[in-house]
Amino acid sequence: MSKPRVLSGIQPSGKLHIGNLVGALQNWVRLQEQYECYYFIADWHALTSQYADTSALKEWVKDVVVNCLASGLDPDKATIFQQSHVLEHAELHVLLSMITPLGWLERVPTYKEKQEQVADKDLHTYGFLGYPLLQSADILIYRAQYVPVGVDQVPHLEITREIGRRFNNFYGEVFPEPDALLTKFPKVPGTDGRKMSKTYNNCIYLSDSPQEVEHKVKTMMTDPQRIKRTDKGDPELSPVYQLHKIFSTKEEQEEVAEGCRTAGIGCIDCKKILIKNLLKVLEPIWEKRTYYLEKPDLLEDIISAGSGKAGKTASETMSQVRKAMNLDGLR
Numbered sequence: 001m002s003k004p005r006v007l008s009g010i011q012p013s014g015k016l017h018i019g020n021l022v023g024a025l026q027n028w029v030r031l032q033e034q035y036e037c038y039y040f041i042a043d044w045h046a047l048t049s050q051y052a053d054t055s056a057l058k059e060w061v062k063d064v065v066v067n068c069l070a071s072g073l074d075p076d077k078a079t080i081f082q083q084s085h086v087l088e089h090a091e092l093h094v095l096l097s098m099i100t101p102l103g104w105l106e107r108v109p110t111y112k113e114k115q116e117q118v119a120d121k122d123l124h125t126y127g128f129l130g131y132p133l134l135q136s137a138d139i140l141i142y143r144a145q146y147v148p149v150g151v152d153q154v155p156h157l158e159i160t161r162e163i164g165r166r167f168n169n170f171y172g173e174v175f176p177e178p179d180a181l182l183t184k185f186p187k188v189p190g191t192d193g194r195k196m197s198k199t200y201n202n203c204i205y206l207s208d209s210p211q212e213v214e215h216k217v218k219t220m221m222t223d224p225q226r227i228k229r230t231d232k233g234d235p236e237l238s239p240v241y242q243l244h245k246i247f248s249t250k251e252e253q254e255e256v257a258e259g260c261r262t263a264g265i266g267c268i269d270c271k272k273i274l275i276k277n278l279l280k281v282l283e284p285i286w287e288k289r290t291y292y293l294e295k296p297d298l299l300e301d302i303i304s305a306g307s308g309k310a311g312k313t314a315s316e317t318m319s320q321v322r323k324a325m326n327l328d329g330l331r
Contacts, residue, residue: 006035006181007144009042009083012060013050016067017203018278019188019196021285022246027148027183029072037078038142038310041065041303044083044090044134048127049114065299067206070288075302083138085307088314092321093130093137099170100133100163108132108159136160139178140167141314146181154180171324174317186246189239191220204278206285213282217243217275222267223260235260240271247277 010016010024031037041064043057050057061082073080083089106129114123139147139160147157157180164175187195190202197203204216222240223233235241235257244253252273259265292299322328 003034003036004145005142006031006037006146006148007040007139007142007178008037008148009040009045009138010064010068011042011046012057012064013046014060014198015063015203015205015207017196017198017205018282019190019203020067021071021206021281022188023185025068025071025073027185028068028078031148031181032074032078035146038144038313039068039073039078039080040086040138040310041082042138045131048125048131048134049121049123051125051127052121062299063207065303066289066292067285069292069299069302070206070285075306079306079309080302081306081310082303085303086311086314088141088311088318089134089137091318092141092314093134095321095325095327096133096137096140096163096167097130099166104159104162105129105132109155132156132159133163136163140164140175141317142310143176143317144178145176147178148181148183150183150185154182174320174324187242188246189242191216191239193221193239206282207289210279210282210286213278214275217271217278218268220271222270226260226263226267229266230263232263233260238270240267240274243274243278244270247281248273249277252277 008024008028010020016025028037028039041061043061046057046060047054065080068080069075114128135156136159139157140163147160149157157178161177164177168175190196190200191204192200192202194200194202204213208216217240220240221238223235223237225231225237226233238260241253241256241260244256248256256265256270256273259270319328
C-alpha cells in the first residue's frame, strides 16, 4: 500500500536560519520516514516580493538545497525539487486563474497585512495577489493528501481546498481535497526579541560561523528588568529563555529560569548555556554543509533527479486536467 502523499515548499528569499530549521526542516526530516514526501524550492514564489532584484536568487536556491540536505533530508526517501524546473506548475496556475474569483484572493489575510508591513517594496502586483493561487497549483498538481501547517496557517490551506472543489464542480473529480497535517511550530525569537525573520535582520543563520553564532547570542536582549547582575528578572520576558525552551534540556531550562528569577545566574552565564546547545545542533549541519558545498555536481544531480520525478507526477495530473477541461486535443 502506498504511503499518503505530503507536499511542502520553502522560499529561497534569503539565507535560511534556525527558525526555518525548527519550523520546517526538522519536521520535514521526521515526515519523510512516514509519508511519500515532495519538498520543493519555491523559486517562483520568491519572485512575488523579490522580483526587482533577482541577482542573488541562484545563490539562495543553492543555500536552501544545501541546508535541506545538511539538516537530514534524504533524496532516497523524499523527492526534493525546484519549482521552476517543473513547468506544469505554471500551466495549472494559468488554468486555475480562469476559474478563481478575484474576491477569494483579495480576502487572504496576508495579502493586505504584508502590503502594510513591507513598505520598501511595491506589492501591488498580480504575482503577489496570485501567490495563493500558485500555491494551490503547487499542492493540487501532486494530488497531495496532506500539507504540514501550523494552526494559524489552516485558513491559507482552505483556499486551495475551495479552488480544488470549484474545479471538480465544473469539470469532474480530478483533485482530492488536501488536509492540514497539523504541526506545532515553536515561535523562534530573533536576536531583537521579534519573530526571527530576514526582514528584521535578526537571524542566526545556518551558514553562520561558530564565532558569529556566539556573538549574536551574547548581544541578544534579555529581560529589560535585569539592568544589574543582582537584579531579579522574569525569564518569560527574555528572548534568550524562549530559545532555551527549544534548544536546551528541561533541567537547563529550569536552572536558567530559577537563576533569572532569583538573580542566582547572570545573563552572560545564561547565554553561554544556550550557545553550547546551539552549537551542538549546528555543528553536524555545518559539517554536512561543507560536504555538499564541495560537491556542486552532486547538488545538481539531486535537484535534476527530484525535478524529473516531480515532473512525471505533475505531467500525469495535467493530462487528467486537460482531458477534464476538453483541452487535451489542443496541444
